[in-house]
Amino acid sequence: MKNTRLLLFTGSYASAEESGVQVFEFNGEAGGELTPLDQVQGITNPTFVNVDAAEGRLYVIGEKANGQGGKEGEVVSFSINPQNGKLTELNRISTMPAAGSGQTTTCHISRDTRNEFIIVCSYHGGLVGLVSLDQKGLPVRLEDTAVHTGQRNLPGQEKPHPHSAIFSPDEKFLFVSDLGLDLIRTYKINRDAKTLEALGDTKLHEGAGPRHFVFHPDGKSAYVINELDCTVTSFLYDSAAGTLQTVATISTLPEGYPAANNSCAEIALSADGLFLYGSNRGHDSIVVYAVDPATARLTLVEHVSTHGGHPRHFALTPDGAYLIAANRDGNNLVVFSVDRASGRLSFTGNTAALSKPVCVKPAYFPAAD
Numbered sequence: 001m002k003n004t005r006l007l008l009f010t011g012s013y014a015s016a017e018e019s020g021v022q023v024f025e026f027n028g029e030a031g032g033e034l035t036p037l038d039q040v041q042g043i044t045n046p047t048f049v050n051v052d053a054a055e056g057r058l059y060v061i062g063e064k065a066n067g068q069g070g071k072e073g074e075v076v077s078f079s080i081n082p083q084n085g086k087l088t089e090l091n092r093i094s095t096m097p098a099a100g101s102g103q104t105t106t107c108h109i110s111r112d113t114r115n116e117f118i119i120v121c122s123y124h125g126g127l128v129g130l131v132s133l134d135q136k137g138l139p140v141r142l143e144d145t146a147v148h149t150g151q152r153n154l155p156g157q158e159k160p161h162p163h164s165a166i167f168s169p170d171e172k173f174l175f176v177s178d179l180g181l182d183l184i185r186t187y188k189i190n191r192d193a194k195t196l197e198a199l200g201d202t203k204l205h206e207g208a209g210p211r212h213f214v215f216h217p218d219g220k221s222a223y224v225i226n227e228l229d230c231t232v233t234s235f236l237y238d239s240a241a242g243t244l245q246t247v248a249t250i251s252t253l254p255e256g257y258p259a260a261n262n263s264c265a266e267i268a269l270s271a272d273g274l275f276l277y278g279s280n281r282g283h284d285s286i287v288v289y290a291v292d293p294a295t296a297r298l299t300l301v302e303h304v305s306t307h308g309g310h311p312r313h314f315a316l317t318p319d320g321a322y323l324i325a326a327n328r329d330g331n332n333l334v335v336f337s338v339d340r341a342s343g344r345l346s347f348t349g350n351t352a353a354l355s356k357p358v359c360v361k362p363a364y365f366p367a368a369d
Contacts, residue, residue: 004364006317007085008034008324009058010333011049011359020046021060021078023085024333024352026362032322032335034352037085043076050109050118053363056080057137058087059118063105064094072098073106073120075131075139082365091138095120095129096145108164112171117143117189119165119174126160128176130189130196143194150181154207156228157182163211163227169219173199173242177210179227184210186242202244204233212266217273221296225252225267225278230259232267232278232289234296247296252278252287254303266313271320275301275343279311279325286314286325286336288343304345307334313359322348326357333357 006026014020019039027033040046043062050059058078066072073096078087096104104125111118115137120129128146131139148160161180165187168175174187174196184202189195204210209228215237216222222235222244230252235244252264262282269276269291276289276298284306289298306314308330316323316338323336323345333352336345 003367005082005367006362007037007080007082007365009049009051009361009363010326010354010357011046011060012354013045013047013328013356013358016042016044018355021049021087022354023087025085026317026322026324028317028319028321032337032348032350034333034335034350036352038087040078040087045105046076047107047358048109049359049361050111051361051363052111052115052137053365055115055137056082059109059111059139061095061106061109061120066098068099069101070098070103072096072104073122075109075118075120077138080365093139093141095131095139095142096122096125096127097142098125110165110167112167116191121162121165121176123161123163123179126162126180128162128165128187128196130194132194144196146187146196146198148178148181148185152180152182152206154228156180156209157207164213166213166215168239168242169215170239175213175222177213177224179209179211182206182208182210184213184224184244199242202235202246205249208233211264214267214269216269216291216293216296217271218293221293223267223269223276223296225264227264230262230264230280232276232298234298236296248298250289250298250300252280253283257283265311268314268316270316270338270340270343277314277316277323279306279314281310281312284309284311284327286311286323286345288345290343301343304336306330307347307351308332313357315360315362317362318364324360324362326354326360328356328358331355331357333360
């Protein structure tokens with residue numbers, strides 16, 4: 001990737017006085033060295049970010065007091081200077097108003113490629129929010145809220161917990177993983193009315209706790225990592241109907257390691273779709289599977305230590321050469337090289353100290369002339 005530079009944006013658990021959002025330069029030619037470029041204060045718990053490299057925008061979720069004893073979600077937008085990685089705040093709006101002592105803080109943010117909407121999920125509020133963007137790509141207002149209701153029978157599932165919202169490859173559908181209800185709910189965005197329309201549910205096994213969800217690059221299969229019982233469930237995907245057909249469920253843990261001592265977090269596919277990665281918090285590892293794209297079946301390749309506690313998130317670099325793990329309790333980012341032929345990971349020795357990282361997002365930008 002000549003004439004480009006790879007920037008890495010991170011979100012963390014942090015007070016408004018701390019630097020919860022950070023920017024690093026990632027040097028793949030030097031084996032994955034991380035160089036800090038910028039940091040931003042003034043946002044409470046900016047735990048998840050979304051990068052629009054083409055327009056030089058960064059969208060960051062945060063939380064704030066509602067003045068009545070409750071906490072609500074907000075989104076803060078920044079411009080990105082690709083030459084030096086500096087962030088400049090553009091605007092901030094509330095995304096999830098909370099009444100009284102309620103909590104509607106958000107845990108995930110996604111954006112459509114048309115730059116018309118962002119979608120936020122409120123784990124504690126049981127809500128999914130549709131936020132409109134203006135022609136400059138700045139969030140304007142919360143247009144619609146989808147409310148999840150019900151409960152399951154197990155601890156951690158006493159109410160709905162939407163944890164992520166992922167677009168289908170053609171962006172006709174939106175898939176919301178609800179950890180509390182053991183289901184993935186399919187939505188369509190009515191772009192004229194600016195509303196979320198629920199189409200149906202894909203139910204998972206009891207106690208699964210679906211968290212994050214990913215589509216195969218060929219658009220014919222999809223995979224969800226289940227936080228509570230430490231499994232990955234694979235599906236075949238009908239893109240015309242927007243429906244998922246369950247194929248199989250496989251453990252993320254080595255045989256004999258108790259699931260009660262672990263919970264899962266992030267999931268990602270290699271760009272060629274041949275390998276799937278998931279993070280274990282407790283076992284503190286990345287699990288690697290080989291993928292059969294035709295059947296969506298998975299075969300275990302290996303488990304690799306993340307060299308830090310509680311890998312809440314990780315990301316593959318766009319060129320597929322590296323994986324960066326964000327260890328929340330290890331207070332570090334850890335860089336692995338990826339063997340493209342086998343999918344296996346090797347610790348590079350490169351790390352960066354970072355307080356309570358929750359999200360890491362890499363993106364290419366034009367290099368300085």
